[in-house]
Amino acid sequence: MNKVLDSKRTPLLREEWDLELQKMFESRFAPKWNANIGDRIGEEEFEFVKSFQKDLVYAKEHSLYQTKESILSFIEIYINTSTFFKQQLEGIQWKQNFESIPFTNRDDLQSKITDIIPIDANLKDMVINPTSGTTGKPILAPNHPKAIGCYVPLIEYSVNKYGVTPIHSPKSTFAIQLCYQQNTIVYATCHSLAGGAKFAKINIHPNSWNKPSDLQNFLLEFSPQILTGDPYAFESAMKMGIKYKPEAIHSTALELTPALRNNLSEYFQCPVINFYSLNETGPIAYSCPKDPEWMHLLPHDLYVEVISNETLTPIPTGNVGEIVLTGGRNPYLPLLRYKTGDQGEIQYGTCECGDHFPRLRLLSGRKPVYFQKPNGETVNPIDVARILRKNSIIYQFQVEQITEVRWECRLSLSDTMDMSEISLENEKTKIKEELESLFGKGSQVYISTNFPLDGKKQIVFINSYLSQRDSKS
Known part of the structure; x- marks a missing residue:
């Protein structure tokens, strides 16, 4: 063996x-x-x-x-080793007023992760x-x-x-x-x-x-x-x-x-x-x-x-x-x-x-949303996300099933990418073809770039077709 x-x-x-x-x-x-x-x-x-x-x-x-009191010792550990902690706590009486501590959000974890990681952390065992x-x-x-x-x-x-x-x-x-x-x-x-x-x-x-x-x-x-x-x-x-x-x-x-x-x-x-x-x-x-x-x-x-x-x-x-x-x-x-x-x-x-x-x-919480192919089979949204996440020009996305055969894929594209209009259209066409292949014969996917960047938590997957159908039945 x-x-x-x-x-x-x-x-x-x-x-x-x-x-x-x-x-x-x-x-x-x-x-x-x-x-x-x-x-x-x-x-x-x-x-x-x-x-x-x-x-x-x-x-x-x-x-x-x-409790609010007992967690203070945790904060003490990182205030001198995490640049992010130090910046968040600077100038406030956080021990006396815990609620004065600014919030951390998803954007912080995306853009300030190197500041959050303690400077004395051994990085050799890091898993992403x-x-x-x-x-x-x-x-x-x-x-x-x-x-x-x-x-x-x-x-x-x-x-x-x-x-x-x-x-x-x-x-x-x-x-x-x-x-x-x-x-x-x-x-x-x-x-x-x-x-x-x-x-x-x-x-x-x-x-x-x-x-x-x-x-x-x-x-x-x-x-x-x-x-x-x-x-x-x-x-x-x-x-x-x-x-x-x-x-x-x-x-x-x-x-x-x-x-x-x-x-x-x-x-x-x-x-x-x-x-x-x-x-x-x-x-x-x-x-x-x-x-x-x-x-x-x-x-x-x-x-x-x-x-x-x-x-x-x-x-x-x-x-x-x-x-x-x-x-x-x-x-x-x-x-x-x-x-x-x-x-x-x-x-x-x-x-x-x-x-x-x-x-x-x-x-x-994170409600499950299922898509349905024209032939009646279901599609896991994770398979949809897999196609979209591998593309480096996509910053955020939202996919909605409108009818039995129609989907709308709304994209927010990175403004840091240097792409010509022709190559951008080629990328969008490739995404459209991959999604239509996933959804099956007869499916029609429409790509738009009007995903709202308003800082609010967005619903990434929507199935209007099944919701409307179920409400009528």
Whole structure:
């Protein structure tokens, strides 16, 4: 047998882990693997995450979540090492008046990231996680393996609250992530922080399998404890008739409606955990086992505010505003009053579930929008975004399906690009052809350059056709 992983990708790799992972790679039901991923967790990172986990458990047991007063020590750490922190705090009495600290927004993460990164940070272990949010304007968010490693105890805490006990063994598959995209990376790996337990990301789109029956057989063969993914992938799995009963479903990335949550729970015969996470912050909250309309703040090192959309000041429980975050564990991206763009309300107090951290209710998260081809098949907007993001002249974008066969693609083009009118038209024609190929025979895509640059959070995907059709039916 050849090694699947190597010590560069997985420094703590053991032979028995690799042998078990090899079985997954070589399964006769395996998908078409196209990537090789390791956790990059060495001894130092391992100890960091285990210490974080210990602090997390203690904080949860004693309800020691971050407050306006306790988060000040976090700010103290970075005021002398982050140029951005120093500039934001200069000339104000921030210790006495926390609300006087200016907000950080997405534009800051895009244009001032070198100022945010502490000057004493060791950059050799930096990992770049591109994120597009809702505007299509990418953030090249820097991260560290030890911060990414903290996903493991955070996810394990959330599933444990739903009665799932993670099995730390290389013979176990803790999670398989489901995607439904025309193209995406597909890989299997093991995690040093979970005793070598396996994890895989698979694409349930037919393009990713040798035979239609392989997907079902692959899930049965490796029996993951939980299935992860976004609501679009899980809804697609139901429509495809996938039969598998995990211990829990972990839904993230998009807004999970109560109706879909109930349908998923009934179809897969397991609890459904809604997970609120951002690429900039990592996990933020998970749905309460007793009242899933609310989500408990998950980590102990994030301070949460909800601010008025009008006055930009903190508002009391029962009022809706924008969620703002301070803190985190990413050494390259400390957050100082970061405006997430997500709307919700916050509630404090004890909870029947036993987790007494603050509760959030998201009122306008990232709603899933599906496109429909003229032949009736659905298209994942991620496939649309993949085409548009690879083009360096596009600054922001918005795509709307107008009718069964008509789409409008609105672009904001970079004013720094030196292009002739002819070459610009050629680029727009190329984009049009790629999108029409994705949407299928009979589709018509119209390119315009009137995307609003008004500084407001824009909806990147809209389906007016399906909304109008559904409202009439």
